Amino acid sequence: xxxxxxxxxxxxxxxxxxxxxxxxxxxxxxxxxxxxxxxxxxxxxxxxxxxxxxxxxxxxxxxxxxxxxxxxxxxxxxxxxxxxxxxxxxxxxxxxxxx
Numbered sequence: 274x275x276x277x278x279x280x281x282x283x284x285x286x287x288x289x290x291x292x293x294x295x296x297x298x299x300x301x302x303x304x305x306x307x308x309x310x311x312x313x314x315x316x317x318x319x320x321x322x323x324x325x326x327x328x329x330x331x332x333x334x335x336x337x338x339x340x341x342x343x344x345x346x347x348x349x350x351x352x353x354x355x356x357x358x359x360x361x362x363x364x365x366x367x368x369x370x371x372x
Contacts, residue, residue, distance in 0.1 A: 274359050275352040277325040280315040281332060283341035297339065298332045310360060315347075319360050322352060 283294060298316060302309045305328050308319040318325055333346045351358075 274319050274357065275322045275325055275350060276358070276360060276363070277318045277320075277329060278315045278349040278351075279318070279329055279332060280347045281336045282345045282347075283336060283339075284343040284345060286341050294336055294339065297335050301331050301335060302328060308360065317360060322350075325350070 279298075281294060281298065283291065295311065295316070299309070299311060302316070302318060305320075305324060307324060307328060310317045318328065320328075329346075329348055333344070336344045336346070351363075
C-alpha cells in the first residue's frame, strides 16, 4: 500500500506555532478514514494512491484557506508495486535489524 509523507509549513504568519494547522490536517485525514501517524516534522499516511493524492490536495488547500499568503508543502510518496507494504511493516523491519 502506498505511503505518503506530507509537511505543510505556512510562511509569513504572526505566530511560529503550527499546531492548529496540524490539527486541521489530521481532521481531514480522519474524515477520509485513512491510517496515519503524526511525527514531529511531518505526517505519514497509508492508503490507495488516489485517496492519498486527494487528501494531500485538500490539506494543502485548507492550509491556504486559513489565511497565510504562502505555504510550502513537501510530499514524499513511497509506492511499491512488487509487493505489499505498510507503515508498521517498514518500522518493524528496521527495529528487527536493530535488535
